Amino acid sequence: MDVVMRFGGVKKSDDDPDPWKTKIRQGTLRRVFAYFRPHLGKVALFFLVAALESLVVVATPLLLMKLVDDGILKNDAGFVALMASLSAACAVAGALLQLLSAYITGRIGMSVTYDLRVQALDHVRRLPIAFFTRTQTGVLVGRLHTDLVMAQQAFYSLLIGATSVITVVLVVVELFYLSWLVALVSVLLIPLFLVPWIYAGRLIQRYTRQLMEENGGLGGVLQERFNVQGAMLSKLFGRPEEEMAEYADRAGRIRRTGVRLSVYARLGFVVMSLMASLATALIYGIGGGLVLDGLFQLGTLVAIATLLGRLFGPITQLSGIQETATTVVVSFDRIFELLDLKPLIEERPGAVGLPKDVAPDIEFEDVSFRYPGADEVSLPSLEQNVRVRRERGEVTPDVLRGVSLHVAAGTMTALVGPSGAGKSTLTHLVSRLYDPTSGIVRVGGHDLRNLSFEALRQTVGVVSQDTYLFHDTIRENLLYARPTATEDELIEACKGAQIWDLIESLSRGLDTVTGDHGYRLSGGEKQRLAIARLLLKAPSIVVLDEATAHLDSESEAAVQRALKTALRDRTSVVIAHRLSTIREADQILVIDGGGVRERGTHEELLAEGGLYAELYHTQFAKPGGNGAEPGSVGAEPRDYGPAPAVHQVVRGG
Numbered sequence: 001m002d003v004v005m006r007f008g009g010v011k012k013s014d015d016d017p018d019p020w021k022t023k024i025r026q027g028t029l030r031r032v033f034a035y036f037r038p039h040l041g042k043v044a045l046f047f048l049v050a051a052l053e054s055l056v057v058v059a060t061p062l063l064l065m066k067l068v069d070d071g072i073l074k075n076d077a078g079f080v081a082l083m084a085s086l087s088a089a090c091a092v093a094g095a096l097l098q099l100l101s102a103y104i105t106g107r108i109g110m111s112v113t114y115d116l117r118v119q120a121l122d123h124v125r126r127l128p129i130a131f132f133t134r135t136q137t138g139v140l141v142g143r144l145h146t147d148l149v150m151a152q153q154a155f156y157s158l159l160i161g162a163t164s165v166i167t168v169v170l171v172v173v174e175l176f177y178l179s180w181l182v183a184l185v186s187v188l189l190i191p192l193f194l195v196p197w198i199y200a201g202r203l204i205q206r207y208t209r210q211l212m213e214e215n216g217g218l219g220g221v222l223q224e225r226f227n228v229q230g231a232m233l234s235k236l237f238g239r240p241e242e243e244m245a246e247y248a249d250r251a252g253r254i255r256r257t258g259v260r261l262s263v264y265a266r267l268g269f270v271v272m273s274l275m276a277s278l279a280t281a282l283i284y285g286i287g288g289g290l291v292l293d294g295l296f297q298l299g300t301l302v303a304i305a306t307l308l309g310r311l312f313g314p315i316t317q318l319s320g321i322q323e324t325a326t327t328v329v330v331s332f333d334r335i336f337e338l339l340d341l342k343p344l345i346e347e348r349p350g351a352v353g354l355p356k357d358v359a360p361d362i363e364f365e366d367v368s369f370r371y372p373g374a375d376e377v378s379l380p381s382l383e384q385n386v387r388v389r390r391e392r393g394e395v396t397p398d399v400l401r402g403v404s405l406h407v408a409a410g411t412m413t414a415l416v417g418p419s420g421a422g423k424s425t426l427t428h429l430v431s432r433l434y435d436p437t438s439g440i441v442r443v444g445g446h447d448l449r450n451l452s453f454e455a456l457r458q459t460v461g462v463v464s465q466d467t468y469l470f471h472d473t474i475r476e477n478l479l480y481a482r483p484t485a486t487e488d489e490l491i492e493a494c495k496g497a498q499i500w501d502l503i504e505s506l507s508r509g510l511d512t513v514t515g516d517h518g519y520r521l522s523g524g525e526k527q528r529l530a531i532a533r534l535l536l537k538a539p540s541i542v543v544l545d546e547a548t549a550h551l552d553s554e555s556e557a558a559v560q561r562a563l564k565t566a567l568r569d570r571t572s573v574v575i576a577h578r579l580s581t582i583r584e585a586d587q588i589l590v591i592d593g594g595g596v597r598e599r600g601t602h603e604e605l606l607a608e609g610g611l612y613a614e615l616y617h618t619q620f621a622k623p624g625g626n627g628a629e630p631g632s633v634g635a636e637p638r639d640y641g642p643a644p645a646v647h648q649v650v651r652g653g
């Protein structure tokens with residue numbers, strides 16, 4: 001039973017969720033050809049060159065025929081020399097034409113893969129964050145890179161192999177011209193070649209896709225385990241033997257599929273070569289008899305024998321072409337699958353900007369939200385390697401329910417509540433990482449969905465708990481927020497973020513490399529760098545997830561001072577973990593069960609004696625609750641869940 005899954009009309013077999021066995025989808029060939037349309041001129045030139053190449057190929061046996069019949073048999077040395085020279089000229093012309101066709105195929109192939117690569121990168125860049133939380137990075141990178149490279153290489157062999165088709169046609173025509181009987185026998189033998197060719201081709205298609213998936217799968221696991229965080233987790237918690245067994249198992253599957261693929265790829269080839277040899281012997285038998293009977297001359301037999309080598313040779317090559325053609329189509333199809341995923345969050349036509357340097361207010365009007373299910377944002381083949389079997393028709397629960405709130409311009413709102421209450425989710429909607437399922441989020445009076453992406457990027461700045469830094473210098477990491485920033489502006493931002501003293505003390509200063517994910521810096525240092533990055537960007541709204549990790553008191557004080565600078569004159573929403581933050585907040589929202597349970601200032605809420613007061617007394621007012629409390633604010637009996645950093649690893653972002 002075929003089931004249509006909706007991501008831009010991608011059709012998948014519901015009975016066969018295993019992407020390895022997915023057949024090439026309908027319409028793929030049409031789409032592949034669309035990429036070649038702009039290069040039709042070059043394609044036509046290629047076929048012209050290919051035709052000339054084939055003409056050269058079939059001309060040589062005729063020259064040899066003349067050489068034997070009219071030269072050797074008639075004792076004419078001059079004619080022998082002339083024919084031999086013409087044959088040599090044909091060989092040189094053939095070689096030059098081959099080079100020319102290689103140049104044309106290179107031009108076409110590189111242009112097509114360039115178009116596809118740029119289109120795919122642009123598309124993936126625009127996919128919703130939900131896609132990235134579902135997808136295993138290594139598998140995605142594999143698809144974007146390996147598949148394209150494979151398609152490109154296979155495409156070259158395919159086009160060059162296409163000359164074989166023209167050659168075969170011309171050779172058959174010439175064979176009929178020389179001897180209809182021999183030609184007929186040769187043509188009748190062709191189906192014997194085609195049967196193993198088609199049989200092997202089907203298996204090759206299946207195992208090619210399977211090998212791609214398995215390679216991508218291993219790549220995904222390695223990328224996950226062999227980055228700093230993954231390596232650390234596996235050193236601290238991992239089970240080395242089991243993990244190694246898993247790697248070996250995956251590598252073993254790749255080996256198994258690779259062996260099968262090479263056997264089936266060879267099978268067609270071997271059967272064809274065998275048939276070609278048998279057919280040649282047969283034709284020599286018939287032809288030899290005809291020469292002895294005087295029905296045709298020796299030169300004709302030589303020409304036929306030479307031609308046969310050029311008939312069965314290209315046909316044999318065709319078995320390889322099928323594999324390469326399949327690789328091209330499968331690779332394109334896997335990229336098309338990605339291209340068919342809809343970017344859920346798109347810029348509307350006529351999207352507007354926001355005035356710069358004016359802090360806007362934030363409003364949630366009856367907002368409900370649930371995270372999109374796998375079917376809506378992802379592909380099974382990009383998830384399968386974490387042994388996640390997609391729950392068909394998975395209905396994700398509502399995380400926010402009917403939330404209404406207002407953050408006045410230039411004020412700070414602190415979000416508190418138990419773990420998993422929906423605080424981070426709420427902030428994701430402010431930065432439009434997700435759109436609400438229902439209700440409206442407004443910034444400066446505008447529905448966020450009506451704002452341009454540029455305005456959103458300029459307006460909302462986010463500092464998350466676990467700062468991400470590129471494996472690059474501090475300078476490049478900072479410039480990412482504002483590439484045009486001057487040296488003075490960089491220094492000023494670093495001073496504001498209380499990180500300049502540290503940077504100055506490093507021997508390479510701003511040109512110090514931060515290490516993968518910024519692992520060569522401490523938690524507090526990374527967060528202050530993130531604040532410096534934010535100061536450079538200078539957004540009018542700041543979304544901040546306060547660090548929960550214990551910082552030493554000096555680092556803690558530095559982060560607090562940096563935050564003061566960052567939040568000044570800005571509208572801010574802070575997921576608060578510190579007493580000092582909630583005391584300073586203009587408004588505290590207590591989030592519980594996906595809704596705003598209480599709202600007010602610290603004093604008002606304490607006086608109310610509700611959930612906040614309970615949270616405060618159990619968490620903040622405990623001995624040692626000196627304003628640097630770690631963890632979410634929550635009542636004692638509640639389940640606070642794992643520490644946020646681990647929480648994020650578990651849910652993949």
Ligand SMILES: Nc1ncnc2c1ncn2[C@@H]1O[C@H](COP(=O)(O)OP(=O)(O)OP(=O)(O)O)[C@@H](O)[C@H]1O
Pocket residue numbers: 133371399417418419420421422423424425426632641644647651653
């Ligand atoms: N990307 C996601 N996909 C699906 N569900 C998610 C995703 N992120 C969070 N959730 C779920 O949404 C609910 C709210 O999570 P959220 O991160 O907003 O809570 P939180 O209040 O910020 O918790 P914490 O204080 O522990 O960070 C949780 O049940 C969580 O499992």
